[in-house]
Amino acid sequence: MKEFIIKQNDSNQRIDKFITKAMPEIPKSMMYRLIRKKDIKINGKRCENCTRLNEGDVVRVYVKDDVSAEKQHDMNFLNAPVLSEIIFEDENILTAFKPVGLDSHSNGTNTDDTLINRIKRYLYEKNEYIPESESTFAPALCSRLDRNTSGLVIAAKNAASLRELNSGIQNGMVHKVYRCITTSKPPENEDIVIAYHHRNENRNIVEISDKPLCGFREIRTGYKILAEKSGLFLIEVKLFTGRTHQIRAHLAHIGAPILGDGKYGDISANKRYRVFRQALCACKLEFDFPENSLLHYLNQISPEIDYNFFKYMHGKLM
Numbered sequence: 001m002k003e004f005i006i007k008q009n010d011s012n013q014r015i016d017k018f019i020t021k022a023m024p025e026i027p028k029s030m031m032y033r034l035i036r037k038k039d040i041k042i043n044g045k046r047c048e049n050c051t052r053l054n055e056g057d058v059v060r061v062y063v064k065d066d067v068s069a070e071k072q073h074d075m076n077f078l079n080a081p082v083l084s085e086i087i088f089e090d091e092n093i094l095t096a097f098k099p100v101g102l103d104s105h106s107n108g109t110n111t112d113d114t115l116i117n118r119i120k121r122y123l124y125e126k127n128e129y130i131p132e133s134e135s136t137f138a139p140a141l142c143s144r145l146d147r148n149t150s151g152l153v154i155a156a157k158n159a160a161s162l163r164e165l166n167s168g169i170q171n172g173m174v175h176k177v178y179r180c181i182t183t184s185k186p187p188e189n190e191d192i193v194i195a196y197h198h199r200n201e202n203r204n205i206v207e208i209s210d211k212p213l214c215g216f217r218e219i220r221t222g223y224k225i226l227a228e229k230s231g232l233f234l235i236e237v238k239l240f241t242g243r244t245h246q247i248r249a250h251l252a253h254i255g256a257p258i259l260g261d262g263k264y265g266d267i268s269a270n271k272r273y274r275v276f277r278q279a280l281c282a283c284k285l286e287f288d289f290p291e292n293s294l295l296h297y298l299n300q301i302s303p304e305i306d307y308n309f310f311k312y313m314h315g316k317l318m
Helices: 015-022 028-036 115-125 159-170 246-253 267-273 296-300
Strands: 002-005 040-042 058-061 086-089 093-098 150-156 174-182 190-200 205-209 217-229 232-239 280-287
Touching (some): 015 028, 015 040, 015 058, 150 159, 150 174, 159 174, 174 246, 190 246, 205 246, 217 246, 232 246
Parallel strands (some): 150 280
Antiparallel strands (some): 040 058, 093 150, 174 232, 174 280, 190 217, 217 232
16 A cells, blocks of 8 residues: 655646656556445545545545655756856746756757756755655656757746646746847738748757648747847747747748748848847746636746847857
8 A cells, every 4th residue: 555645736637647757657447446446535535536635634545555656756856067057046936047058858868958958956955856755746847949949948846837827828827938130021011920930840940931831830939139230130029829949940941031041031131131139038027827727827927038149149240
């Protein structure tokens, strides 16, 4: 028999989801059979697959020891470097700056040095993340950036905030604002453009269409020209949808490719300006949570960094 006392970070989730994460060695078919046979109980009483857990509940799983192993927490995050650039932090969230060249998560081939591992190490050393006291929860990123894109990324420090952020992102309450340099002027000084997006898995690129096609999903991208210098344009971009490579592919589609982009950009312009990493940064986060949300207070904060690529480009534009 295995016993769990439900803590705050494990509350408000279904019992089947909890068991899947807390005891990953148990096959799902066995777990559902245990629930049907009343061999998984909450506070000594039978439960259903969809029964939700509350803080303080006692969960007992009556199963043989050879299949009752608990989740083993991966401690490899201790090998990651120290998190150096924190833009905003409170008891619920942490907003960090991700540099170019750093993966947000492990992709199965990289080292332990990822942004989420740096964040886990930082919180572990502050005693805000104690793996052995958690049955299923670990700090998690709620937004991510490509390896070659820099900028702000949000991490949730507790399960309630993780649920709120994920729900907010899905329902358009969290907006990322980017800055980039394009090698041509967009059609308008300011606009919100709509198109249709399809990811080609085989070629690892996305395709953009002005008309709806089978398998394509609508995208909306807002942009505004902030400055112009030496034939390059500093653009602020606001995403209203979040698809793979959306900014890079959509701007290229309207004739304003991002400088340094080797996949969708203007190769000749990249060579001319000697820029071979994409000039794209997530520089601001905006929130629009309802008043009854745990994270409503974030509406007044909007973490931001002043990232002006023309400063970076100064020597190349002389």
